[in-house]
Amino acid sequence: MRREDDHPKEHCAIFGIFGNRRAAWYTFLGLYAQQHRGEESAGIASSNGKEIRHHKSMGLVSEVFDESSLDALKGHLAIGHCRYSTTGSSLAKNAQPIIVDYSRGTVAIGHNGNITNAEILRAQLEAHGAIFQTTTDSEIVIHLMAKPTYNNRIEGLKGALKRLEGAYSLVLMWEDELVGVRDPYGFRPLSIGKIRNxxxxxxxxxxxxxxxxxxxREVAPGEIVIINKNGLKSIKPFPEPKRKAYCIFEHVYFARPDSLVFGENVHNVRKRLGKQLAIEHPVEADIVIPIPDSGNSAAIGYSSESGIPQERGMIRNHYVGRTFIQPHQFIRDLAVKIKLNSVGDALKGKRIVVVDDSIVRGTTSKMRMRSIRESGAKEIHLRVSGPPHKHPCFYGIDFPSKDELIASKRSVEEIRKFLGVDSIGYLSLEGLLGAVSFDKKNYCTACYSGDYPVRFDENVSKFATER
Known part of the structure; x- marks a missing residue:
């Protein structure tokens, strides 16, 4: 199936709960709220304190689970995962949580991120006889922590984590314990909440x-939180890195606007991005329209700062799911219109500012701009609430290769001509970083700047374990 949208894809959402007898149902709802982070598979593991049961499959959360499957997942402890997989890895065996029996009991794990030294670690483990059941980097963590030399399971986990490089937020569970982990750089978000006890x-x-x-609160970068019948315990086994590396693209596109991510409301950050975009790239126009839904908040900010009224110029069809079938070329050519359609009467004869969060390959954006033009727009001024994407991500986001990124091989003017718009303006990296609260050096901007905070071998595919 071909994507009808060339936005990058997040790899995963994770969820865990300890202390509620309907843990699986709460986990189902927690995954449902985070479906945007992964649409290809979903799974839940639960425990009654004595044994772990699980259910997982390919599909959306609502497709994988029903009342009977959730009722079968008994217990007060559960973790869940929904996943977006890369090409070649859409396999049921790779659905998470991964559940393994080993000498210290049964463990289940869910992972959001990308371990950049996964291929090296996997080769080392296989050379010592390890047998892998999946092609995900997540299974590597279990093999590393299962060594018999560790005194207990938490020591095993700490030993495994110290060998990992890259981005990882993890939820793990044993029969009687829930654990959350965030890598020392804090690439991916992970938060702690409480509902009654x-x-x-x-x-x-x-x-x-x-x-x-x-x-x-958030799980701190480099923190392990251990939750069991005695409450919550925190340990920090890692040396403090010289900098953090919060993924800036969580704020630009991935996270839901109603979430708190890295200590800030995403909607408010995106409005500030839109305001700064209007300052950096003003234009005389009649209306501002967003590319829904991810451009909505930035468009509010652009309209507020510029004084140009906002209008609903495109309507999104929310019923186009990941299973949309495109059997014929003429259907594939209409795929963008099936998802987003222009409101002709609102656009006809108007000078329009179109606000979007990113342009990746450019193919989808080109068709969207053509749709707006065919609806009678007099002028189209595209404004993007982030800098040009010139570099792939190796920390848990499915960006295309560098050769597929339109900004890596074309100038801004060449992109403007390719898209068929009257003007184009990208938010500067300085403007982007000025819209967030933490120290600028504590954000990962590698997809924009090429400044990768954690080393990796550029000659190794970022999905090398997917074989």
Whole structure:
């Protein structure tokens, strides 16, 4: 199936809960709230304190689970995962959580991120006789922590984590314990919530809102939180890195607007991006329209700063799912219109500012701009609430290769001509970083700047373990 959208894809959402007898149901809802982070597979593992049961499959959360499957997942402890996989890895065996029996019991793991030294670690483990059941980098963590030399399972986990490089937020569970982990750089978000006496972990706080949990705090970069019948315990086994590396693209595109990510409301950050975009790239126009849904908040900011009224110029069809069938060429050519359609009467004869969050390959953007032009727009001024994407991501986001990124091989003027717009303006990297609260050096901007905070071998595919 060909993508009808050339936006990058997040790899995963994770969720965990300890202390509620309907843990699996809460996990289902937590994954449902985070479906935008992964649409290809979903899974839940639960425990009654004595054994771990699980259910997982390919599909959306609502497709994988029903009342009977959730009722079968008994227990007060559960973790869940929904995944976006890369080409060649859409296999049921790669659905998470991964569940393994080993000498210290049964463990289940869910992972959001990308381990950049995964191929090296896997080769070393296989050379010593390890047998892998999946092609994901997540399984490597279990093999590393299962060494018999460790005194207990948490020591094994700490030993495994110290060998990992790259980005990882993890939820793990044994029969009687829930654990959350965030890498020392803090690439991917992970937060702690509480609902009555139960602790909750989630990639995004929108999951807390749905189930009525109260946000407590983020899991700190480099922190392991251990949750069991004795409460919550925190340990920090890593030396403090010289810098953090919060993924700036979580704020630009990936996270839901109603989530708190890296300590800030995503909607408010995106409005500030839009305001700065209007300052950097003003234009005389009649209306501002967003590319829904990810451009909505930035368009509000652009309209507010510029004084140009906002209009609904494109309508999104929310019923186009990942399973949309495109059997014939003429259907594939219409795929963009099936998802987004222009409101002709609102656009006809108007000078229009179109606000989007990113242009990746450019093919989808070109068709969208053509649709707006065919609806009678007099002028189209495209404004992008982030800098040009020139570099792939190796830390858990499925960006295309550098050769596929339009900004890596074309100038801004060449992109303007390719898209068929009257003008184009990207937010500067300085403007982007000025819209967030933390120290600028503590954000990962590698997809824009090429400044990669964690080393990796550029000659090794970022999905080398997917074989």
């Amino acid at each position: 139960a602790y909750v972990l989630a990639s995004e706080t929108c999951a807390f809102d749905l189930i009525g949990a109260k946000f407590v």
